[in-house]
Amino acid sequence: MIRVEGLSFRYPQAACPILNKVDLEIPTGELVLVVGPSGGGKSTFLRSLNGLVPHFHGGTYSGRVLVAGRSTVDNQPRDLAGTVGMVFQDPESQVVAETVEDELTFGMETAGLQQATMRKRVEEVLDVMGIAQLRNRRLDTLSGGELQRVAIGAVLTMQPRVLLLDEPTSQLDPQAAEDLLTAVQRLNDDLGLTVVVAEHRLERVIQYSSRVLYIPGDGSVIAMETRQAMESLSLAPPVVRLGRGLGWSPLPLSVREARTFAPSFSQNGMHKEQGTRSREQDEEVGSRNQDVSAPAIAVQELQVSYGEFEALRGVSLEVPAGEIVALMGRNGAGKTTLLRTLIGLERPVRGSASVLGIDVTSAETETLARDIALVPQAPDAVLYRQTVEEEIAETLEASSRTGEVDATLREWGLEDLRSANPADLSVGERQRTALAAMLVGAPRVVLLDEPTRGMDYETKEQLVVNLKRRAQAGCAVVIASHDVELAAQCAYRVVLLSEGELAVDGPTREVLTESLTFSTQVNRLFGGRYLTPEDVLGEGVLT
Amino acid sequence: MAVAAEARGAAQIGALAAVDGGLHPGAWLAWLAAGCATVFLTSNPLYLSLAFLAVGGVYLSVRESPKGRVFGPFVLIGLAFAALSIPLNVLTGSSGPSVLFTLPEISFPDWFGGVTLGGAVTAEALVTATTLAIGIASLVLLAGAFNASIDHFRLIRLAPSALSQLMLTLSVAIVVIPQAVAHARAVAEARRLRGRTARGLRALPGLLLPTLHGALERSVQRAESMEARGFGGSERTGGTAVSFLGVVGLGVAMWGAFAHYWYGPGLWPSAAMAAGVALVGFGLFRTIGPRATRLRADSWGLLDGIVIAAAVTSPGLLLALRVMGTGDVSYLAYPEVVAPAFHAAAAVAMLLLLTPVLASSRGGAQR
Numbered sequence: 001m002i003r004v005e006g007l008s009f010r011y012p013q014a015a016c017p018i019l020n021k022v023d024l025e026i027p028t029g030e031l032v033l034v035v036g037p038s039g040g041g042k043s044t045f046l047r048s049l050n051g052l053v054p055h056f057h058g059g060t061y062s063g064r065v066l067v068a069g070r071s072t073v074d075n076q077p078r079d080l081a082g083t084v085g086m087v088f089q090d091p092e093s094q095v096v097a098e099t100v101e102d103e104l105t106f107g108m109e110t111a112g113l114q115q116a117t118m119r120k121r122v123e124e125v126l127d128v129m130g131i132a133q134l135r136n137r138r139l140d141t142l143s144g145g146e147l148q149r150v151a152i153g154a155v156l157t158m159q160p161r162v163l164l165l166d167e168p169t170s171q172l173d174p175q176a177a178e179d180l181l182t183a184v185q186r187l188n189d190d191l192g193l194t195v196v197v198a199e200h201r202l203e204r205v206i207q208y209s210s211r212v213l214y215i216p217g218d219g220s221v222i223a224m225e226t227r228q229a230m231e232s233l234s235l236a237p238p239v240v241r242l243g244r245g246l247g248w249s250p251l252p253l254s255v256r257e258a259r260t261f262a263p264s265f266s267q268n269g270m271h272k273e274q275g276t277r278s279r280e281q282d283e284e285v286g287s288r289n290q291d292v293s294a295p296a297i298a299v300q301e302l303q304v305s306y307g308e309f310e311a312l313r314g315v316s317l318e319v320p321a322g323e324i325v326a327l328m329g330r331n332g333a334g335k336t337t338l339l340r341t342l343i344g345l346e347r348p349v350r351g352s353a354s355v356l357g358i359d360v361t362s363a364e365t366e367t368l369a370r371d372i373a374l375v376p377q378a379p380d381a382v383l384y385r386q387t388v389e390e391e392i393a394e395t396l397e398a399s400s401r402t403g404e405v406d407a408t409l410r411e412w413g414l415e416d417l418r419s420a421n422p423a424d425l426s427v428g429e430r431q432r433t434a435l436a437a438m439l440v441g442a443p444r445v446v447l448l449d450e451p452t453r454g455m456d457y458e459t460k461e462q463l464v465v466n467l468k469r470r471a472q473a474g475c476a477v478v479i480a481s482h483d484v485e486l487a488a489q490c491a492y493r494v495v496l497l498s499e500g501e502l503a504v505d506g507p508t509r510e511v512l513t514e515s516l517t518f519s520t521q522v523n524r525l526f527g528g529r530y531l532t533p534e535d536v537l538g539e540g541v542l543t
Numbered sequence: 544m545a546v547a548a549e550a551r552g553a554a555q556i557g558a559l560a561a562v563d564g565g566l567h568p569g570a571w572l573a574w575l576a577a578g579c580a581t582v583f584l585t586s587n588p589l590y591l592s593l594a595f596l597a598v599g600g601v602y603l604s605v606r607e608s609p610k611g612r613v614f615g616p617f618v619l620i621g622l623a624f625a626a627l628s629i630p631l632n633v634l635t636g637s638s639g640p641s642v643l644f645t646l647p648e649i650s651f652p653d654w655f656g657g658v659t660l661g662g663a664v665t666a667e668a669l670v671t672a673t674t675l676a677i678g679i680a681s682l683v684l685l686a687g688a689f690n691a692s693i694d695h696f697r698l699i700r701l702a703p704s705a706l707s708q709l710m711l712t713l714s715v716a717i718v719v720i721p722q723a724v725a726h727a728r729a730v731a732e733a734r735r736l737r738g739r740t741a742r743g744l745r746a747l748p749g750l751l752l753p754t755l756h757g758a759l760e761r762s763v764q765r766a767e768s769m770e771a772r773g774f775g776g777s778e779r780t781g782g783t784a785v786s787f788l789g790v791v792g793l794g795v796a797m798w799g800a801f802a803h804y805w806y807g808p809g810l811w812p813s814a815a816m817a818a819g820v821a822l823v824g825f826g827l828f829r830t831i832g833p834r835a836t837r838l839r840a841d842s843w844g845l846l847d848g849i850v851i852a853a854a855v856t857s858p859g860l861l862l863a864l865r866v867m868g869t870g871d872v873s874y875l876a877y878p879e880v881v882a883p884a885f886h887a888a889a890a891v892a893m894l895l896l897l898t899p900v901l902a903s904s905r906g907g908a909q910r
Binding site: 096118141383395 | 609694695696697711714715718721722726729730732733734735736737738739740749752753756757760761762764765766767768769770771772773774838839
């Protein structure tokens with residue numbers, strides 16, 4: 001279906017080629033995952049498959065790409081629209097119409113299809129993508145996940161033979177991301193569509209993919225069989241890491257596959273042991289600095305409303321210094337509102353909230369920024385200077401925190417990008433820059449809103465280490481996230497919000513092991529008190 | 544069984560037809576044209592005030608729509624400018640016999656335009672300035688109500704194919720506005736989170752640049768996505784050359800109209816207008832054949848008919864009064880201010896501009 005021959009490409013301003021002599025073939029009906037570090041050329045590679053590279057971007061190009069027998073050099077991307085469909089990262093900046101149905105028909109109307117054909121295809125696509133109930137909705141009322149499904153639907157109405165997805169879940173929360181990837185997997189399964197997807201969330205799709213294209217960032221694209229790739233690559237979902245650690249063979253790619261190995265271990269007394277772990281061991285999950293008297297964050301009966309809508313309805317919460325708390329719950333449960341209130345961006349109707357002894361219900365955000373750092377969801381909006389270095393210096397200067405730019409650059413692995421413009425960076429690099437810029441100068445309270453959205457495993461690992469170190473130094477950390485694995489890795493406590501009310505507040509191991517939906521891959525496999533691969537691997541008994 | 548299936552089929556067709564609760568974009572367009580014509584046809588402060596109230600009523604009825612909220616700030620800015628124009632006009636050029644009061648006078652030197660500020664303030668100047676301001680405010684509200692209630696993407700389908708690319712570009716630009724507003728808010732918040740103040744004029748450059756930058760970046764992404772979805776294939780739009788002629792023609796015609804208004808009637812403005820219209824007409828003529836296909840045409844309802852009828856009648860009445868020379872349709876406060884005449888027919892013409900209110904209450908409930 002896709003044949004790449006000797007493809008090399010260099011962006012106009014770049015020193016070295018981002019793709020260098022790539023040769024590969026993708027057969028019809030495969031689901032291919034494109035993985036690799038952020039900024040390595042995943043997006044560029046995908047764009048070369050429908051001709052956006054080189055037609056839209058310019059640059060030095062050699063070699064050729066054939067898609068369904070058509071050359072991407074001789075055909076413009078718009079002429080290939082009926083053969084290759086492409087969906088981008090940001091759902092909002094790829095829509096053109098105002099209602100779902102108009103969006104779905106845009107491509108077909110441009111191509112001048114017959115009305116009867118269009119009707120039929122719209123109905124089909126509405127069903128295939130499961131968006132029939134959205135057909136008359138305005139696009140600006142849709143959630144990110146819904147919008148992204150509409151975007152895929154809009155591409156499908158052109159009946160392409162290849163679907164390219166460029167990190168389609170990077171702007172979505174985990175649940176929406178899972179739904180989207182499930183839909184994509186079904187397209188591949190049911191319709192036999194050839195799918196090439198660049199994606200960080202491997203848990204959901206890895207078991208359906210036949211092949212992994214690894215782009216390490218040196219210009220090469222390495223094609224590997226999936227299982228082989230999972231054995232060697234550092235980016236792997238927890239269950240794969242566990243399988244690797246325990247030497248399972250063939251390496252399981254999903255929880256279901258891993259179950260065939262799990263029983264043999266439970267006989268070794270795994271389940272029997274679950275009650276014997278002491279409270280002290282539990283506390284290793286997160287870090288807690290015990291010798292602090294006053295809590296860093298104290299919230300009493302907090303109530304926040306947006307017009308008629310009550311976002312928070314009497315929440316009380318205390319977070320001592322040196323503790324990491326994971327704030328979980330559905331979309332709209334009030335997680336973001338709580339964080340925003342803690343730094344003075346929202347004013348409560350009732351109740352009190354103090355951070356580090358300051359009443360944040362009346363203090364100005366600008367002054368609170370000295371000791372409190374909030375990293376908002378979308379990293380893009382946070383960055384507004386010309387270089388990465390300036391971004392970090394900006395916070396130091398404006399918030400009058402003390403810190404060092406160079407050390408911060410090192411801390412987040414941004415040394416090589418110090419004079420790069422944030423706008424030119426890849427999503428992952430921008431995320432790291434945003435974290436570096438917002439967290440520089442050792443704030444004593446750190447608030448993170450959905451930090452791992454679209455984050456690759458390595459950056460996530462880096463974040464976990466960083467947060468743990470901050471907590472050790474006495475910083476209070478609150479992470480609003482859907483990411484169970486993240487909570488399992490670093491939070492001492494999990495607070496579950498439900499429709500603006502505090503539903504559960506307890507130690508991570510208790511909350512996450514007694515839950516149906518909020519459980520980690522490893523916990524789904526072993527049950528008991530095991531949350532992360534390290535929990536299991538750490539117990540010598542098992543190996 | 545068969546009956547049930549048939550009923551379901553009928554229900555589906557019904558649902559297909561009634562996809563949009565509001566007025567047909569064409570009806571809105573007619574209303575907008577009628578409103579503009581009315582404001583330009585009369586300079587009677589009484590009629591203009593009525594027009595202002597009618598258009599304001601329509602605006603209020605659509606203000607709470609999702610788009611209305613986006614365009615709200617722009618409408619407010621427009622109204623503020625209209626209000627500001629009154630003191631500005633009065634202070635810079637007051638003449639006439641009925642002096643209300645006298646202010647200290649500041650004269651600027653010739654190299655600064657030789658403007659004189661202050662001095663005698665006359666009733667004539669005040670009436671003229673206020674009349675002008677009401678006209679401007681009415682236009683602002685017209686545009687606000689139109690943009691708040693129209694689906695821009697559907698509007699472009701009414702455009703002849705020669706202009707469809709231009710219109711699509713415009714509609715996409717409008718889609719970008721709410722996103723730019725949201726982005727600007729996020730940037731302002733990010734600044735505050737980092738300890739910079741986001742209030743006051745000094746923060747403006749710091750906000751403007753990132754907002755523009757973000758908007759540009761999104762535009763590039765959107766262009767990329769549209770390209771990948773087949774936009775710009777030339778077969779359907781009657782050829783780039785014809786499209787280009789249409790755009791040029793429109794530009795020339797608009798320049799002519801502007802020159803006509805600004806420098807007064809003359810050979811060049813008239814020639815430009817004629818040439819522009821001819822170019823556009825040629826473009827339209829060339830593209831009568833091929834059109835982009837449509838999933839469904841917007842349906843015309845009874846209310847659309849009423850609005851269009853009102854839109855034709857309203858300026859028609861004014862024009863008739865003007866031709867007959869009764870009712871002071873065109874009113875001048877100079878040489879001396881006198882109470883303008885009031886004709887019932889003109890009042891009816893202004894009230895007819897309220898008709899979209901009938902539909903917006905219905906449409907608002909469905910959307």
